[in-house]
Amino acid sequence: MNQRPNNQLFDAYFTARDMREVFCDQGRVQAMLDFEAALARAEARVGLIPQTAVAAIEAACQAGHYDFAALGEAIATAGNSAIPLVKALGKQIAANDAEAERYVHLGATSQDVMDSGLVLQLRRAMELIENDLARLGETLATQAWRYVATPLAGRTWLQHATPVTLGMKIAGWLGAVTRSRQRLRELKPRLLVLQFGGASGTLAALGDQALPIATALAEELRLALPEQPWHTQRDRLVEFGAVLGLIAGSLGKFGRDISLLMQTEAAEVFEPAAPGKGGSSTMPHKRNPVGAAVLIGAATRVPGLLSTLFSAMPQEHERSLGLWHAEWETLPEICCLVSGSLQQALLLADRLEVDAVRMARNLDLTQGLVLAEAVSIVLAQRVGRDSAHHLLEHCCKRAVAEQRHLREVLGDEPQVTAQLSEVELDRLLDPAHYLGQAHTWVERAVAEHFALTA
Numbered sequence: 001m002n003q004r005p006n007n008q009l010f011d012a013y014f015t016a017r018d019m020r021e022v023f024c025d026q027g028r029v030q031a032m033l034d035f036e037a038a039l040a041r042a043e044a045r046v047g048l049i050p051q052t053a054v055a056a057i058e059a060a061c062q063a064g065h066y067d068f069a070a071l072g073e074a075i076a077t078a079g080n081s082a083i084p085l086v087k088a089l090g091k092q093i094a095a096n097d098a099e100a101e102r103y104v105h106l107g108a109t110s111q112d113v114m115d116s117g118l119v120l121q122l123r124r125a126m127e128l129i130e131n132d133l134a135r136l137g138e139t140l141a142t143q144a145w146r147y148v149a150t151p152l153a154g155r156t157w158l159q160h161a162t163p164v165t166l167g168m169k170i171a172g173w174l175g176a177v178t179r180s181r182q183r184l185r186e187l188k189p190r191l192l193v194l195q196f197g198g199a200s201g202t203l204a205a206l207g208d209q210a211l212p213i214a215t216a217l218a219e220e221l222r223l224a225l226p227e228q229p230w231h232t233q234r235d236r237l238v239e240f241g242a243v244l245g246l247i248a249g250s251l252g253k254f255g256r257d258i259s260l261l262m263q264t265e266a267a268e269v270f271e272p273a274a275p276g277k278g279g280s281s282t283m284p285h286k287r288n289p290v291g292a293a294v295l296i297g298a299a300t301r302v303p304g305l306l307s308t309l310f311s312a313m314p315q316e317h318e319r320s321l322g323l324w325h326a327e328w329e330t331l332p333e334i335c336c337l338v339s340g341s342l343q344q345a346l347l348l349a350d351r352l353e354v355d356a357v358r359m360a361r362n363l364d365l366t367q368g369l370v371l372a373e374a375v376s377i378v379l380a381q382r383v384g385r386d387s388a389h390h391l392l393e394h395c396c397k398r399a400v401a402e403q404r405h406l407r408e409v410l411g412d413e414p415q416v417t418a419q420l421s422e423v424e425l426d427r428l429l430d431p432a433h434y435l436g437q438a439h440t441w442v443e444r445a446v447a448e449h450f451a452l453t454a
Contacts, residue, residue: 014294019339022124023332025068031117032085033061039108042216046209049103056100060092082110107198107206111231111319115195119223122240123192125335126184132342133181134453139349140174141446148442151431152268152359153370160370163363163431166354168438169257171445176250178449183243191236194218197229200318232315241331244338245306251341252299255292258348262289268359272351291344298341305334363431368406372396374434375410382419391415
């Protein structure tokens with residue numbers, strides 16, 4: 001009975017379709033059945049079971065043969081998904097080959113099936129996330145170069161500060177993406193490992209053939225064989241969850257910046273427009289940052305889910321009661337939220353709408369005050385730091401009180417004009433000439449991206 005995943009109302013908004021398919025009922029069941037088929041092949045390779053039994057077991061290891069609703073009801077009594085699935089698998093095999101049914105699930109325990117199946121799902125999930133991060137990095141690198149010299153107001157404490165460039169801001173988003181890609185590469189050897197320990201982790205039921213079977217099973221599943229089974233050592237899974245939490249947070253930062261730049265009062269950078277996107281049910285003029293909302297929403301939800309993974313780490317002895325169960329839906333949901341966030345981030349980054357004219361206009365909202373530092377630093381080299389600071393502070397107060405541009409006030413101040421020419425003042429009050437190392441930061445961020453991609 002081949003069943004498609006039950007798509008929830010908000011799935012298309014918060015979750016990528018490919019990721020939901022990894023963690024839908026069919027995806028979960030197939031991953032566990034892949035473990036059972038691989039176990040049969042491994043045990044046949046070592047000689048524990050007859051080679052003739054493998055085909056019948058493999059033929060029954062297709063998720064489409066199973067009634068997920070019935071499995072769900074059985075889980076409520078059994079306490080995990082592997083017990084009713086293995087029973088159903090045995091019945092499927094026996095219907096065609098009673099002899100082969102004797103050899104299914106030999107030496108394994110339920111948690112071996114579920115944890116190794118989960119690792120197979122996480123391998124696919126990681127591939128999806130890595131691919132999306134690489135695409136996002138490529139897009140951000142392109143956009144960072146495109147706007148490397150486009151000035152806009154830097155903002156500290158939500159107030160105008162000295163100028164930055166849009167390219168530098170984008171390079172900040174890019175750097176976070178690059179670091180997340182590096183983290184995923186580093187943890188992959190620790191995460192993608194077999195779980196196979198039998199009843200309490202010793203594999204005693206398999207006798208002297210235990211290690212050869214474990215080795216063969218790991219090879220069949222293309223997983224590494226860890227130093228020992230890890231039934232109640234959950235750091236591998238939690239580490240992956242923590243990296244996903246960092247990704248969600250970094251994407252949330254991206255979304256937050258976009259949403260603030262889209263505010264009516266700023267109106268400098270916008271999400272790409274599309275028919276019906278970002279509208280209001282009552283206000284026809286609205287253009288809401290609906291993509292950024294997904295990034296911020298995921299960044300808000302994932303930490304709570306991640307806390308569940310951390311809370312579930314102190315598991316009892318060799319098999320946990322309740323703490324293991326708390327993980328089952330938690331890590332998949334984190335994967336799904338991050339996948340949805342990445343889909344929206346890709347859409348935003350690829351077609352950012354930038355209003356450079358508005359950026360320039362906003363930079364001048366304070367009538368030159370954001371460049372007071374530039375004048376002060378040059379003046380300090382000629383009259384001393386304290387004198388320059390007090391002089392510029394006085395000129396800034398005059399500019400505000402008289403509602404005049406700082407350039408005019410400075411041009412009227414003899415103590416300033418005695419030290420700085422008209423040309424110097426014009427240059428110092430031009431945002432394009434006070435961008436510091438913004439170009440260098442973009443160059444370095446883009447270089448790190450390409451070094452990782454090469």
